[in-house]
Amino acid sequence: MKYLHTMVRVKDLDASLRFYRDLLGLKVVKQKDYEAGRFTLVYLAAPEQEAEAQATGAPTIELTYNWDTEAYTGGRNFGHLAFEVDDIYKTCQFLLDNGVTINRPPRDGHMAFVRSPDNISIELLQKDGALEPLEPWVSMKNTGEW
């Protein structure tokens, strides 16, 4: 068995591509419209896994955009999508500068949480453990629903 992808339904494809592609830095490896089903699928991979995902289709996130509006409720059982980053402070500062709420700041130089446009929880983990404590991150409080 092999892990392939996690599918996330999104309400606004442009907003989600701005978040996952332009801000998080994921790479689109496949995008396809399905006229009959009236939906679009977009597969994205982390930059370090782009070549593997292009070749095998995995590991990816599969964004599903239904052209006809649906209410996506419930789903509390779904936790988060986790990514390893090279510098959690630089990543969080870039997201902050581009309007993303840092719900759980990287006070410990190790772990942070943000939310996607659909309020999907995104965990950011520092590669190789933790960076040295750094203000203002050490003193930042959690924001939003946490």
Ligand SMILES: C[C@@H](O)C(=O)SC[C@H](NC(=O)CC[C@H](N)C(=O)O)C(=O)NCC(=O)O
């Ligand atoms: C190609 C493969 O990776 C898929 O996941 S396609 C699965 C298929 N998706 C859809 O039909 C998308 C549109 C649909 N309206 C939806 O929102 O799911 C599917 O079977 N989806 C059902 C599901 O439970 O995922």
Ligand code: NI
């Ligand atoms: Ni799928």
